Amino acid sequence: MFRVLLVDDDALARHDVKSMVDWEKMGFTLCGEAHNGAMALSMMEQQPPHIAIVDVSMPVMNGVELSRRMKESFPQVKMIMLSSFDDYDYVRTCLMNGAMDYLLKHRLNTSALLTLLNKAVQQLQHEEREQEVRSAQSKMIERLSPVILREHVANLARDVHGAGEALQAYARDNDLYPLALTYVTAVIQIVPFLLLTESLTDVQKNRFVQQATEVMQMAVGDIHKRTVGYVGEGRFMVLFASEDRSEHAVTTQINQAMSALAHSLEKFLNLKCVFALGTLCGSLRLVGASYAKANQDVDGMLDQGLHASSRRDSLYMEEQKQLLLFLEQLDLERMHQLIASVFADLRSQPVYANPVQAIVSQMLQLVDMTWQRYHPQASLADYEHAPARNELGRVESVAELEGWLLAYYARMVEAIKQQQQHTGGSSSKLSxxxxxxxxxxxxxxxxxxxxxxxxxxxxxxxxxxxxxxxxxxxxxxxxxxxxxxxxxxxxxxxxxxxxxxxxxxxxxxxxxxxxxxxxxxxxxxxxxxxxxxxxxxx
CATH class of the missing domain: 1.10.10.60 (Homeodomain-like)
Structure with missing residues (x-):
């Protein structure tokens, strides 16, 4: 049933309109009567009608003002205007405000009224079909969005409740992994992620992650068969769907894909990574367990050496104080001596070990603190002669990392000196x-x-x-x-x-x-x- 609201201050006129049509039989229902525009708006707020039959001349709020207000608040309601001969200028304004058509009161009859009501119904049905098409298209685009798919995959790694079932339903609804018999995950950690991104803004960090995701996806192939998702803090997950039952065949395929992924990261973004494979499973609901195994193995690689009695995972307080002092004094020789003594405890560890990353991060933070003391109005990254961190992506060993850090400190000292010369300052601190x-x-x-x-x-x-x-x-x-x-x-x-x-x-x-x-x-x-x-x- 299509709801119709009558808006007219003349009770006799309303009665005439009501008596002209067998409303229920023709598919309509009279949902209310209003004596003026203000009353009509109040009723629409409670329950908007499909069609409003509106008189132009009314007290309190006339039909012209009502049509303007309806255009703003209830544009979906079809308006049929009623008027006398001398109201035509007002009717024209109502038509400009979105009214569908108008009837002269002295010519109002059953046939004319039904014609306009059916015309309104046709417009309503047409708009409804268009809305359904737009909604279906929107839902299809949303469902097939790589962002949505990657988020479903990443939720497995984040241990979101029901993530496995949600991914399985999403895959079924969108015809993903149609011939897959076996699933397995791989976990990837970008080795210097912390050191590369800790000085970036959120926008820059997100761009960095997006670039890495795109390069990985390009390396492993079709996103609907091999999907890369970002977990957080430089950790990624790849969900592989294979049509093979053989564990050997599946493992071989995935190792080849992961080798290509690691090569692409290094070639295009100068990034090193470590990765591990999870267990094979036969259902998307079980992929979370596959990820957990791979994630545990990667954590083991990164924590290597952390629990050994001769290892440590941070700078000692005295070392921090000494480095800050040497930086303020621009004493490069003593900086190098202190850095070498710290790295003597780290050389037996892999470059991607968490203790190594944490200690180097502390050393870089001390550089940033020193720069801010000299130049609180400017970031070190904004100075054209300042050392860049993007070279960290090519570092393969702790020895190389030590060399890079020594060079970084040297370039930072040179940057401070050049900046002081540029501003006419001396090498001494401000008063x-x-x-x-x-x-x-x-x-x-x-x-x-x-x-x-x-x-x-x-x-x-x-x-x-x-x-x-x-x-x-x-x-x-x-x-x-x-x-x-x-x-x-x-x-x-x-x-x-x-x-x-x-x-x-x-x-x-x-x-x-x-x-x-x-x-x-x-x-x-x-x-x-x-x-x-x-x-x-x-």
Whole structure:
């Protein structure tokens, strides 16, 4: 039954319309009567009709205003307008607001009314069919999406409740693995994942993972037979579906595919990996157990040497203090001596062992801390002469890793010296007053701070602070503050979670126009151009 709402302030007119048609017999039901547009809207909010027969001239809210409100809130309801001769201009407006057609009251009869009601039904049925087609297409696209398939596979590794059954149902509904008799998983760990990604933003890290996933998928073949899923923290899973029953044949095929995968990672992304195979199983519901076995084997490789009495998994506190001191003093010789003594305890372990990765990570964090002390307004990764971490992907042994780390420290020291020469600074640290001023800016850049407020907070004369700041940083206080704010705004833009005007406010700019001007002067492009560039890179 199609629901019909009558909207007319004239009770006699409503009675005439009701008496013209055998509503139930013709497939309609009168779901209500409203005396004006406001009352009709209230009733629609409770239960929207399929069709509304609306008089143009009514008190409180006339049919013209009602048609406008219905177009905004109930566009699916078909409107049939009733009017007298002198209301035609209003009717035309109603038609522009989406009304289907109109009837002149003095010509209203059963035949004319049924014609328009059936016309409304045809439109409703046509729109319903179109919606069903769009919904079916949308569901098909969603079901066959590689992202959805990979998520189903990854959920097995994440031990999500019912993941095996969900994957089996998904595969059945989408005709995946149709001839498979045997299933097995492989677990892959990118060896230097922690060291490669800990200094990246979330956007950069996600891009890194996506590239690795695509390269692995390309290496193993058809995603609907061999599916790569990302588990987390540099760990991936491949689900293999084979038509062979022979364990030997299946194992041979998978070993060949995994060798191709490891080769592709190294060739295209300069990444080393370790992997292990799980047990064979005959059902997708049992694949979780296959993953657990492979995952345990990979963990065993990464934890090698961790429990030996002569091994350790972190820097000693004294070593951390000494390295920080040598870094601040730019004493490269003593840095190398200390690093060599630490690696003397690590050389018998594989390069992918967790203790090795953890200790190198600590050493790299000390580098970042030192750089921030010299340049709190800039990231080490943004400086063009700074050492890059992407070379870590080619490291194959602890000895090579030690050599890489020594070179990294050497390049970092050289970067600090070059940056100081570029800004006209000396190799010594900033004075006590300017160090405090720089820290105050880092802590309060988002607030409405100025040279005067900073000087007052530090109990200094503003003129003295201004002169000292310029001498030691080669920038005015305002220039330095603006660079810090623009740097922070760029980081917010990468998250894609804020509008530009909100970002300008978040980093301390009172005026968006001034933010626009400063951003362009420092970066060479407008904020919107920078956002567009980020979107393209994604």
């Amino acid at each position: 006590r007053h300017i160090t405090k001023a720089v820290q105050f800016i880092a802590d309060h850049y988002a607030a409405n701070i100025s040279l005067d407020t900073t000087a007052n907070a530090l109990n200094l004369n503003p003129s003295y602070l201004s002169r000292l700041f310029k001498e030691e940083t080669q920038m005015t206080f305002t220039e330095y503050l603006n660079r810090v704010r623009i740097k922070k705004s760029s980081m917010l833009m990468e998250s894609s979670s804020y509008a530009l005007k909100q970002i300008s406010s978040e980093v301390g700019f009172v005026s968006y126009t001034y933010f626009f001007k400063v951003f362009k002067s420092i970066t060479g492009m407008t904020p919107q151009a920078y956002m567009d560039q980020l979107k393209q890179s994604k």
